[in-house]
Amino acid sequence: MRHSLIPILALGLTLLAAPHGQAQNADRKTAVSLYGSAYQYKGSLGSDFWKWDRNYYGPGISINRYLTPGLDLGLQGSYVELKGNQSAATFFNTNVVNVNLALKLKLNNGWALKEDAVIQPYLLIAPGIAYTSREGSVRGTSINGNSTYASGFGAAGINFRISDGIGLFVQTGQHIPLNANIDGDPIRDDDRFDDRYLQHTAGLTIAFGKPKDTDQDGVPDRKDKCPNTPAGVAVDPTGCPLDGDSDGVPDYQDKCPTEKGLANLEGCPDRDNDGVRDSEDACPDAAGTPALKGCPDADGDGVSDPNDKCPSTPAGTQVDANGCPLVLDQDSDGILDNVDKCPGTPAGARVDSTGCPLVIDPATQGLQVPIRFKTNSTVIDRRSYPAINKMVQALEAHPDYSLRIIGHADSRGTDEYNQGLSERRAAAVKRYFVGKKIDASRIVTEGRGEGEPATPNTSPTNMSKNRRVEFQFEFFTTPPPQL
Incomplete structure (x- = not known):
């Protein structure tokens, strides 16, 4: 037996x-x-x-x-x-x-x-x-x-x-x-x-099994503090790009890799602290403005002091290239200063016939309600479809609008995992819009992990409110052609 x-x-x-x-x-x-x-x-x-x-x-x-x-x-x-x-x-x-x-x-x-x-x-x-x-x-x-x-x-x-x-x-x-x-x-x-x-x-x-290494830098995702390093970039043991001058700007992005500089200037120094890197600053020892290649403009007419032939022009006076009075379009918005009701419009902003920035239709802004997700999920709840479809209709009705989709997560899990989860949630919602024939270039996604909770993560109810995707309508800027 x-x-x-x-x-x-x-x-x-x-x-x-x-x-x-x-x-x-x-x-x-x-x-x-x-x-x-x-x-x-x-x-x-x-x-x-x-x-x-x-x-x-x-x-x-x-x-x-x-x-x-x-x-x-x-x-x-x-x-x-x-x-x-x-x-x-x-x-x-x-x-x-x-x-x-x-x-x-x-x-x-x-x-x-x-x-x-x-x-x-x-x-x-x-x-x-x-x-x-x-x-x-x-x-x-x-x-x-x-x-x-x-x-x-x-x-x-x-x-x-x-x-x-x-x-x-x-x-x-x-x-x-x-x-x-x-x-x-x-x-x-x-x-x-x-x-x-x-x-x-x-x-x-x-x-x-083999540890997942999304960016193929030789450091597993679970230990990678910089999980999206571009291919071919040298990294340290934590998976972050090398930074030889220790200025917080990785070498592959550092325009001045041997000089300690500023992150907002791609790692280059700026000794007069005017926001213009020294190598491009025509006046490196006198604080100026980026628009004037780092040179000062004492009378505020938009012409740098070294080139200003009329250095004492009264404030608000329209001047020519030499700094002398003339009717101009100082903010370069296509509207001459003498009829521009918003003369300080930021560069690149879209404006109306009076020179003032265009604003998103308030009714469209009212559609920007967040949608929520189940724990550790990127699946869109069917109850959210009516709200999303209204946003699809708004994009169809306003071809000059684009949409920014921002994913969030609650505090459960690691920072790295929640960052990836928030990005996947935003990407899942973008796929829905693209499936509705909305041009993908009009949809921008980003994930903010657990860093921007809508409410403290102190209860299951609060956490459910933090597992969300939020929306922001913006004016669409046509992307440059791919070479």
Whole structure:
């Protein structure tokens, strides 16, 4: 009878697919565990629970699949031969194969403990089946036979993280095969839990997979503080571009990589602090304006002092290129200063016939209501479609409008993960607009992670308000042609 169990055991262990796999994570989602267990029987012939000199030992193997930081799913299997001996006429030897579908609830889910904590406690719920092959005798009557039972298994354990892909774990749990008769005694209790057994386990888990490295800079995303570094840019151990002069501007963007400068001047110095880099400043030692290449304009007529032939022109007077009085378009908005009601319009702003900036229609601005998302989701709630469709109609009615989509996240998860989640939410909403035939160049997206909460992240209700996408209508500027 025991020989008939060998091929079944071999097949069961070959088909297994998920242990207590403690070493897997979002980078390494599949893990294999090998472990040994000590079993303690309890049934009609007595109880060996917590009697360590009555242990029976057996192997196990399993493969596990990571689902979320707090949840794994898989299949596990183990084998043991349980024994009991009451007398020469009453004894049993029962081979048991357990196959269970395991749902593991991990406590290192980012709340109490970090996902990569060294000590990682967990709980396990694992329904399954127990196959038994029994030999023996009860009061002189043979009890040989094979049976299969539905089984429940619950356990608690701790994984000790050795590295990103390896963990050691210990676990204790109880198997309750329903209506099982492991010892063969025909006299049964009234309940369905006559015979059951404890399983005390220790083992090794190895996780497989390659850490995600979106920007291909050699630093995994989970450790990459600059996850969107352009291809080919040299980075430091944290994944951030090198900055040789330590001015906060990475070398690949630094126009002056050997001189410590300012971020707003692409890493170049500005000794007179007028906002014009020294290499482009015609007056590097006298504070001026960018419009005048860093030179001052004492009379404020828009002509730099070195070139101003009329340096004392009264304020507000229109002047020519030499700084002498003339009717001009000082703000370059296409409206001459003598009829310009808004003469200080910023460069590039769109204006009406009076020279004043155009504004978005108030009715259209009223459509800028945020939409919200479920936890860790980028799926648009169908209840949001009416509001989004009104914005689609506004863009169709106003071809000179564009739309900025800004994604946000609540505070659960890491800063890096929430930044990526907010960007994916904004991108998901953009895809909806593009699917409605809105030109993609009219839709700008950005993600702001968890850094701009609408309300403090102090309750589930507040967090739901922070999982959102917001909208801003703007005037559309035609992008330059692609070369």
